[in-house]
Each structure stands twice: as C-alpha cells, then as structure tokens.
Amino acid sequence: MKKITLIALTTIIVVSCETTPKKEKITVNYPITNKVDTVDTYFGTEVKDPYRWLEDDKSEATEGWVKSENKVTFDYLDHIPFRNDLKKRLEKLWNYEKLGSPFKEGEYTYFYKNDGLQNQYVVYRKKNDGDAEVFLDPNTFSEDGTTSLADLSFSKDGSLAAYSISEGGSDWRKVIIMNTVKNEIIEDTLVDIKFSGISWKENDGFYYSSYDKPKGSELSAKTDQHKLYYHKLGTSQKNDKLVYGGIASEKHRYVSGSVTEDGHYLFIYPRTSTSGSKLLMQDLTDPNSLFVTILDHTDTDSYVIENVGTKLFIMTNMDAPNQKIVTVDASNPIPENWVDFIPETENVLSPSTGGGYFFAEYMVDAISKVLQYDYSGKLVREVKLPGVGTAGGFGGKKEDKEFYFSFTNYNTPGSSYKYNVETGEYKQYWKPNIDFNPDDYESKQVFYTSKDGTKVPMIITYKKGLELNGKNPTILYGYGGFNISLTPSFSITNAIWMEQGGIYAVPNLRGGGEYGKKWHDAGTKTQKQNVFDDFIAAAEYLIKEKYTSSDFLAIRGGSNGGLLVGATMTQRPELMKVALPAVGVLDMLRYHTFTAGAGWAYDYGTSEESKEMFDYLKAYSPVHNVKKGTAYPATLITTGDHDDRVVPAHSFKFAAALQEEQTGDNPTLIRIETNAGHGAGTPVSKTIEQYADIYGFTLYNMGYEQLPNQAVLKEFKE
Numbered sequence: 001m002k003k004i005t006l007i008a009l010t011t012i013i014v015v016s017c018e019t020t021p022k023k024e025k026i027t028v029n030y031p032i033t034n035k036v037d038t039v040d041t042y043f044g045t046e047v048k049d050p051y052r053w054l055e056d057d058k059s060e061a062t063e064g065w066v067k068s069e070n071k072v073t074f075d076y077l078d079h080i081p082f083r084n085d086l087k088k089r090l091e092k093l094w095n096y097e098k099l100g101s102p103f104k105e106g107e108y109t110y111f112y113k114n115d116g117l118q119n120q121y122v123v124y125r126k127k128n129d130g131d132a133e134v135f136l137d138p139n140t141f142s143e144d145g146t147t148s149l150a151d152l153s154f155s156k157d158g159s160l161a162a163y164s165i166s167e168g169g170s171d172w173r174k175v176i177i178m179n180t181v182k183n184e185i186i187e188d189t190l191v192d193i194k195f196s197g198i199s200w201k202e203n204d205g206f207y208y209s210s211y212d213k214p215k216g217s218e219l220s221a222k223t224d225q226h227k228l229y230y231h232k233l234g235t236s237q238k239n240d241k242l243v244y245g246g247i248a249s250e251k252h253r254y255v256s257g258s259v260t261e262d263g264h265y266l267f268i269y270p271r272t273s274t275s276g277s278k279l280l281m282q283d284l285t286d287p288n289s290l291f292v293t294i295l296d297h298t299d300t301d302s303y304v305i306e307n308v309g310t311k312l313f314i315m316t317n318m319d320a321p322n323q324k325i326v327t328v329d330a331s332n333p334i335p336e337n338w339v340d341f342i343p344e345t346e347n348v349l350s351p352s353t354g355g356g357y358f359f360a361e362y363m364v365d366a367i368s369k370v371l372q373y374d375y376s377g378k379l380v381r382e383v384k385l386p387g388v389g390t391a392g393g394f395g396g397k398k399e400d401k402e403f404y405f406s407f408t409n410y411n412t413p414g415s416s417y418k419y420n421v422e423t424g425e426y427k428q429y430w431k432p433n434i435d436f437n438p439d440d441y442e443s444k445q446v447f448y449t450s451k452d453g454t455k456v457p458m459i460i461t462y463k464k465g466l467e468l469n470g471k472n473p474t475i476l477y478g479y480g481g482f483n484i485s486l487t488p489s490f491s492i493t494n495a496i497w498m499e500q501g502g503i504y505a506v507p508n509l510r511g512g513g514e515y516g517k518k519w520h521d522a523g524t525k526t527q528k529q530n531v532f533d534d535f536i537a538a539a540e541y542l543i544k545e546k547y548t549s550s551d552f553l554a555i556r557g558g559s560n561g562g563l564l565v566g567a568t569m570t571q572r573p574e575l576m577k578v579a580l581p582a583v584g585v586l587d588m589l590r591y592h593t594f595t596a597g598a599g600w601a602y603d604y605g606t607s608e609e610s611k612e613m614f615d616y617l618k619a620y621s622p623v624h625n626v627k628k629g630t631a632y633p634a635t636l637i638t639t640g641d642h643d644d645r646v647v648p649a650h651s652f653k654f655a656a657a658l659q660e661e662q663t664g665d666n667p668t669l670i671r672i673e674t675n676a677g678h679g680a681g682t683p684v685s686k687t688i689e690q691y692a693d694i695y696g697f698t699l700y701n702m703g704y705e706q707l708p709n710q711a712v713l714k715e716f717k718e
Contacts, residue, residue, distance in 0.1 A: 026079045028667050031068035033656045034061070040589070043611040047589060047618070054652040055594075057641070062652070066641060066672050069655065073636075073669040080696040082707045086496070087692035091117065093499075094492050094688060096434045101393050101404035101416040106158020106180065110135065119145030119683035123152065135183065141165060148681025153198035153206065154180070156263060160233075162198045162206055168642045169677020171195065171596075175208065177233070190237045195226065195596070199259045199266075201284060205232040207243065207257040207266070224251040224598065228268060244268050244280070244291075253599040259284070260307050261398065265330065267304045273602035274482055275520070276300060279314075281333065294333045306353050308375065313341060313358075315351055320344035321517035325351060325358070341377050348485075348516045354396030354403050355421030359383075361391060365445065365457050366487050366514045370394060372424065381424045387412065388443075390487040394419070404429060409488035410461040410504065411441035411495075436495050440464055443488065448507075448541040451533040454522075457514070458507035458538055459488060460547065463498055473502045473702055474548035476539055476576075480509030480531035481560035481603050483520040493691045500699070501708045503547055507538040509564075511603070525605040526616050532567045539568075539575050551577050554698045558582035558679065559646055560603070566622030566654060569633055578698045579635045581622075583643055583678055586650040588621035589614070594647045623650070626657040631664035634701035636694060640676030648672065666701065 035050035056062055077083055100112035100121070108125040111132075115122075120138035141147035150173055151164040161180050164173040175190040175198065196209040209228050227245035231237065243266075245255045254271040266284055268291070269277040276298035283289040295302055302316035310330040317323045318335065322345060326338040342349070347362040347369070357380065358373040368391040370383040385391050389409025393416075396403035401421055408414035413434050419426040443461040450456050466472060475497060479486055486506050494504045508514040511523020511531045523531040539555065542548050553576040557564045562584020569579040585591050585600070589607040592598040598606070605613040618624055626632075635658060639651035655670035662668050671693060676682060682690075699707070 026076055026667075028072060028076060028669075030659045030668075031065065031072060033065065033659065042589070042607055042614045042618075045614070045618075047624070049590075051653045051656045054656065055590075055647070055649040057648060065652070066674075069670050070672050070674075073671050076667060076669060077671075077693050077696060080700045081705065082699070083692055083696035085707055086696050087688060089499075090493070090496055090688045090692055093435055093496060094684065096432055098432065099416065099430045101406050101429075103404070104158075104397065104400065105154040105161075108135075108158065108180070114684075117684055119685055120148055120681070123149070135180075136163065138165070142167070144675070145683035145685065146675050146681075148683075150681065151196075151198055153200060155200045155203045155206075156261070157203065160200070160203055162200075164193065164196070164198065166677070166681050168675045169640055169679070169681060170642060171644050171677065172213075187233065188237070190231060195254060197256055197258070199257055201230070201259055201266075202263050203233070205230055207231075207259065209255050209257070224253055226252055226255040226271075228255045228257045244270065253596065258304070260304070262307065264309075265304070265307060265312075269303070270298075271599075272298050273599050275602040277302070279304075281330065283330070292330075292333065295335065305351055306358070314338070315349070317517050322347060323349040323516065325349070325360075342373060348513060352393075352395035353398075354394065355400045356398050357421055359394040361394065363485060363487065363514055366459070366485060366508050367445075368487070372421075383419075383424060386415070386417070388488075390489055408490045410443045410459060410490065410506075411498070412438045413490045436499070441498055446541070448537055450510075450530070450537040452530070454510070454530075454534070456507055456509065456534050456537065458505055458541070460503060460505045460542075461494070461498060462503045462547075463501060466501075466503070468546040470543070470546045470549040471552055472548050473497075473500070473552050473699060473704075473708070474505060474542060474554065475502065475580075475698070476505045476507070476535070476542065476553060476555050477561070478507055478509050478535050478538070478555075478557050478564050479559075479561040480511035480523055480534065480564055482511070482600075483513035483517075484560075485513040487514075493687075493695075496691070497695060499709055500695075503542075505538065505542060505547070507534060509534040509538075511560075524603045525613070528604065528616075529620065531564060532571060532620065535564055535568050536572055536575065539572075550575055552702050554578035554580060554702075556580040556582070556694075558584070560585060562586065562646070562651075563588075563622065567620045567625075569635070570622050570625040570627075571620070573630055573632045576633050578701050579633045580638070580694060580698065581635070581651070581654070582638045583640065583646050583648075584622070584637075584650055584654070585646050586621070586654040587623040588617040589624065591650070594649070595644050597646075623653045623657055626654070626661050628661040629663050630661065632658060632662050632666060632668065634666040634697070635668045636697045637668075637670040638673070638690065638694070639670070640673045640678065642674075642676060643678045645678040669697070 036053050038049040038052040040047050095116035098114040102109045102111040110125045112121040123136040124132040125135045126132040138149040147167045150166045154161045161178045164175045171194050173193045177187045179186050192213040193210045198206050200206045228243040230241045230243050252270040256269045258267050266282040268280040271277040279295040279302050281292045300318040305315050306313040312328050314326050324344040325342040327341045328338050347364050350361045352359045360371045362369045372380040386407045391407050393405035404416050406414050406416050413432045415431045416429045417426045418429045442464050445459050447455045447457050509531050555565050555576050562581040565581040566586045592606045607614045607617050637651045637655050639648045658668040
C-alpha cells in the first residue's frame with residue numbers, strides 16, 4: 001500500500017564553501033526540493049522514498065527542479081577563476097586530426113575522420129588511390145550536433161548500407177538505408193529500434209531488434225520482450241517479419257541476430273540479462289528450415305564467430321571461464337559434439353578473424369597480446385605489438401590480404417597500422433599530430449591487496465619526475481561490473497589532467513572481465529561489496545605510497561562506475577576530497593523498474609527476489625545510505641536529462657539527499673546536460689565544456705586558486 005503526500009521544505013540550505021587557501025568564498029543556496037510521503041514495503045521492512053516525484057522526467061515540477069539545480073551549479077562553476085582557461089586548453093589540445101582505421105566494403109575503402117573540433121566524426125570513402133569523398137556527415141544531422149551516427153552496416157557486396165542514428169543521446173534509434181553506388185537514400189526511415197545491430201541477408205534485407213515503443217514516458221518502458229525482425233527491402237516497416245521473440249512464456253530482454261559472412265546461417269542469441277545467452281541457428285539456404293537449438297539455457301556466453309561450409313567455430317566460456325574456441329558441424333551442433341580448437345588459457349581470450357586467419361587477442365593483466373592461427377588451429381606467430389598497451393582491430397574479410405589495427409595506451413595517442421596477414425609485417429599507417437609528448441609521461445602497473453587478500457592490478461600514469469609527496473592531484477577511475485575490462489587507452493581529457501601535474505590511476509576491479517568469468521562473478525550480487533573494497537583499497541594504496549593524500553584525491557566513474565563512486569563516498573566519505581559520479585545507478589532498490597534496468601539483475605540482483613538480496617542492496621544503495629550530519633566530499637554529479645538507459649532520477653534523488661543531509665563546507669552540486677543521454681555520441685563541444693567544469697570543480701575544491709601548470713596557458717593568455 002502506498003501513500004503519497006506532498007510536503008514542501010520551507011527553508012533554504014546555505015553552504016559556505018571555503019577551502020584553504022582560496023581567498024574567494026562561494027555561497028551556495030540550494031533549491032527547495034519537495035518531499036513526498038512515499039513508503040514501500042519490502043519483506044516487512046518499510047523504506048521511505050521522499051524524492052519519488054523526481055522519477056517523472058516529463059513533469060513540470062521535475063523540469064523546474066532541473067533548471068533550478070543547473071542555475072545553482074553553473075553559478076558556482078562561473079566563480080572558478082581558471083575554468084575558462086581549462087576550456088581553452090581542452091579546445092587547443094583537442095584540435096588535431098583524428099583518423100579511424102580504414103575498412104573495405106565493395107569497391108570502396110571507408111574511414112572515420114574528425115578534423116579536430118567537429119562535434120561528430122565524418123565517414124569518408126575512396127576508390128583505390130583516388131581522392132576521399134564524404135559518405136556520411138553526422139554533423140549535418142542536427143543543428144546542435146546532438147544527433148549522432150550509432151551504427152553503420154554494409155551488404156555483402158557493399159552496394160547497400162544501413163545506418164542508425166541517435167537523437168539527443170537516446171538509445172532509441174532510427175535506421176536509414178542507402179544505395180552506396182549512387183550515394184542516395186532509398187526507402188522510408190525505420191523507427192523505434194533499440195539495442196540492435198544490423199545484419200544483412202545478401203542484398204535482400206537485414207535483421208534488427210527492438211521492443212514495442214512505449215506510450216508516455218519512455219523511462220517506464222517494459223523491456224522484457226525484445227524481438228528480432230527481418231526487414232525486406234522494398235516493403236514497409238509495418239510488414240517486417242517477426243523472426244524471434246514475442247512469446248509470453250519466453251521473455252527475453254535482449255535478442256540479437258547475426259548472419260555469417262557467406263550468408264549461409266543466421267544465429268540468434270536470446271538473453272534474459274546482460275550475461276549468458278541461448279544459441280539458435282537457421283539455415284538461410286533452405287527457405288523451409290526451422291530453428292535448431294544449440295544451447296537452450298542462458299548459463300554461459302557462446303558466439304559463432306566463423307564458419308567454413310558447415311563447420312562452425314564457436315567462442316564460449318562453457319567449462320572455460322577465460323573463453324576458448326570450439327568447432328562443430330552444423331548438422332548436429334550440440335555441445336556434446338564440440339571439439340576444442342583454441343583451448344582455454346590462463347588469460348582471457350577475445351578472438352577475431354580476417355584474411356583467412358584467426359587472431360586471438362589475450363588480456364595479460366589487462367595488457368594486449370595477439371596470436372595468429374590458421375584454420376587448422378596451428379599457431380602461425382605472435383604479433384609483436386608496437387608497445388605495451390591495447391591493440392584493436394585485427395579483423396577483416398576472408399579475402400583481405402591486408403587490414404588495419406590500432407594501438408594505444410594511457411600516455412600514447414591511438415595510431416593505426418597496416419598489417420600483412422601472410423608475413424606478419426606491419427607499418428604505421430597514421431599517427432596523430434597532437435600537442436602532447438608521450439615521452440614526458442609514464443605508466444606504471446602495480447598490484448595491491450584488497451580487503452580480503454585478493455591481488456588487484458592498477459595502472460598509474462603521470463608526468464615523469466613526479467615527486468611522491470602526497471600532494472599530487474589524483475583521479476582514481478573505476479568501473480567494476482558487467483564483465484567490462486578497462487584496458488589502457490589514450491584520452492585527451494586525461495592528458496589535460498596529467499599535463500597539470502595530475503595522476504590518473506585505473507584499477508582493474510572485480511566485476512570486470514580482465515580475468516574472465518570468475519573475476520566477473522566475484523563482483524556480482526551478494527559479492528558486489530568486493531568491488532567497492534577493491535576501489536577503497538586502491539585509494540588507500542595511492543595514499544600509503546604517497547602518490548597523493550585524501551586532500552588531493554578525487555574518485556570518478558560512470559554508469560555502473562557511478563554506483564561505484566556513490567557507494568564508496570557514502571561508505572568512506574573521509575577518504576577522498578572530491579567525488580564525481582556520472583550517470584550513475586544510485587537507487588539500488590528501484591533500478592530494475594526503469595527502461596532496461598531489469599536486465600542488469602545478473603550483476604546486481606533485485607530488491608524483490610529475496611529478503612537476503614533486499615537487505616544486501618539496501619546496505620550499499622547510495623541513495624539509501626546518505627546519513628544526516630555527515631561531511632561528504634565535494635561532489636559534482638553529472639547526468640543527462642534524456643538518459644533512457646540509467647535514468648536521471650538516480651542522480652536527481654542522490655543529489656537531493658546529499659543536499660539535505662550534508663554537513664560541513666563541501667558543495668554538493670548536480671550538472672544536468674540538457675538534450676543528452678547516457679554519453680554515447682555526445683558532441684565534442686559539450687564534452688569539452690563538461691570536462692572544463694569537472695576538472696575546474698575538482699582542482700578548485702583541492703585548494704587551487706590557479707592551474708598548477710601555468711606554462712600551457714601562455715599562448716592564449718597573450
């Protein structure tokens with residue numbers, strides 16, 4: 001039984017933010033946030049939810065609250081004396097040409113390129129050694145640059161392409177079909193598509209996935225019936241064939257379909273959560289063929305990555321937590337007939353194919369190692385990479401004799417290389433011309449001990465010659481969930497931070513995929529506290545070894561990483577000076593009631609499944625663990641008002657609770673990007689503004705009156 005009554009707060013909370021040795025004092029007048037008398041009962045326990053009304057993203061009241069909070073936040077940020085300097089430096093460093101690795105489709109070679117400060121990457125193409133021409137320019141999709149290119153897929157002969165666009169950062173997509181020969185749009189735009197790839201069946205049409213479009217607020221959409229459709233060219237979307245899903249007794253939150261390169265088979269992957277899928281097969285050469293079930297459970301992850309005729313190559317973690325590749329004949333593809341092709345090793349496997357070879361990329365303590373195999377399973381060579389870091393690409397069509405791969409690490413901007421599949425030789429294809437010297441910086445991998453004795457790796461990157469005096473501004477970034485691996489990669493924003501004498505530290509927490517399924521599972525459900533303990537231990541290591549101290553430590557993470565920050569700052573508020581939770585999952589009792597949230601239950605569990613799970617979630621849920629009279633770190637919460645993955649209500653509630661209960665001088669602010677979603681496709685201009693605000697807020701609350709490294713400001717100060 002639920003009772004709702006509006007109760008208005010009648011006082012304005014005033015916080016004087018005075019951080020030695022700053023001369024200026026900024027007074028923060030937080031907006032009045034109404035409270036409602038909402039109570040939910042879980043297994044006999046009543047839980048108050050006073051900010052429930054903020055879940056209605058389309059109400060006038062919520063819209064007014066967002067405007068009021070943004071006014072307070074930007075008034076504060078406007079007082080930071082070096083905020084504009086940071087923005088100008090970001091713009092200057094960002095302004096260099098960026099080029100993606102080329103790929104071949106039909107008669108053309110395509111590549112993504114950004115001239116420097118373009119809001120979105122442009123897709124170019126060229127024939128042989130001819131001049132490049134613009135194929136798709138997402139910067140023309142909308143006036144404000146918030147419509148982005150989300151996916152691009154070509155038919156087998158390259159004569160057709162389908163691309164999806166995201167508007168305002170939404171996960172809902174539109175799909176547009178092109179004749180690439182004439183470079184013109186054909187057919188009507190497909191709409192209301194979500195969490196979908198695009199997989200072509202010859203030149204006849206393609207497979208895509210979606211849910212039924214919700215009526216009213218998209219944030220309350222039911223997402224337990226994902227469906228796979230087939231769109232036949234020349235027909236209306238309303239006549240698209242339902243291929244799989246929509247059966248009431250078999251609800252799947254995610255269903256994807258993939259056609260083999262030779263067009264012989266369709267493979268379908270129905271999922272009930274973000275981990276584990278069934279596996280079904282259909283022979284597309286037989287119009288009357290039925291689905292063949294290869295796996296009828298969702299206990300493991302298995303994907304068909306290649307076929308030679310009826311011989312299938314499947315990547316799986318069944319009885320192999322670090323993954324392996326097996327082979328089986330399509331005539332009877334059940335697991336009992338699987339034969340190891342590339343066996344499991346102590347390192348996590350991530351394979352690709354191209355040029356008639358398999359490329360087995362392994363993570364060795366989050367660092368790339370690549371082995372090349374032929375189709376008999378014979379090791380051809382280890383690919384000697386350009387350095388220690390992260391390699392990507394290593395894939396192409398079977399007939400390709402050359403393709404491209406990328407390489408990067410935390411202090412090396414990404415470059416691309418052309419690889420000869422027969423000789424194993426490669427040469428640099430493109431190197432960025434950036435106003436940043438990687439030789440001035442270094443990365444160091446350390447292993448520290450978490451609370452329960454587990455060894456956890458962490459890479460710490462900083463400017464050479466750094467003095468370990470405990471006074472270095474440091475960002476500790478983490479994620480720790482959903483089998484996601486954090487591997488070394490260059491970031492312009494991180495470069496700016498390190499340029500100012502900052503340290504950037506990234507631990508590979510449990511819950512991630514760096515050490516396979518066991519490492520992932522060790523950070524899920526009732527073991528989720530392991531993730532927070534790993535993060536806390538990373539902070540303690542940095543402080544103990546005098547890289548930094550609590551006065552100069554900021555913690556940052558987004559999405560599941562936003563949960564990480566929220567849980568860490570509520571459990572150990574004295575450990576850090578600044579907390580930066582972005583688009584975070586912060587209400588752990590209700591996360592599963594919004595959009596795709598229920599699909600995250602493999603990692604989190606839900607408050608409704610058992611009393612044990614409810615108690616566990618409530619014990620760390622950031623929204624429910626803000627305690628009155630606690631001095632929390634200076635906090636800048638960031639979110640997008642149209643985030644339909646991790647809905648902004650999480651951040652809204654957390655901000656409201658902190659503003660009411662916080663004591664001491666540290667500000668608690670929320671920066672709400674308008675017409676923005678979960679982060680993908682965010683225009684460059686908005687990203688630059690956001691990081692100028694984040695870094696400005698962070699350094700200012702660490703006590704800086706000016707940027708630590710003034711030398712980089714000279715050219716635009718003059």
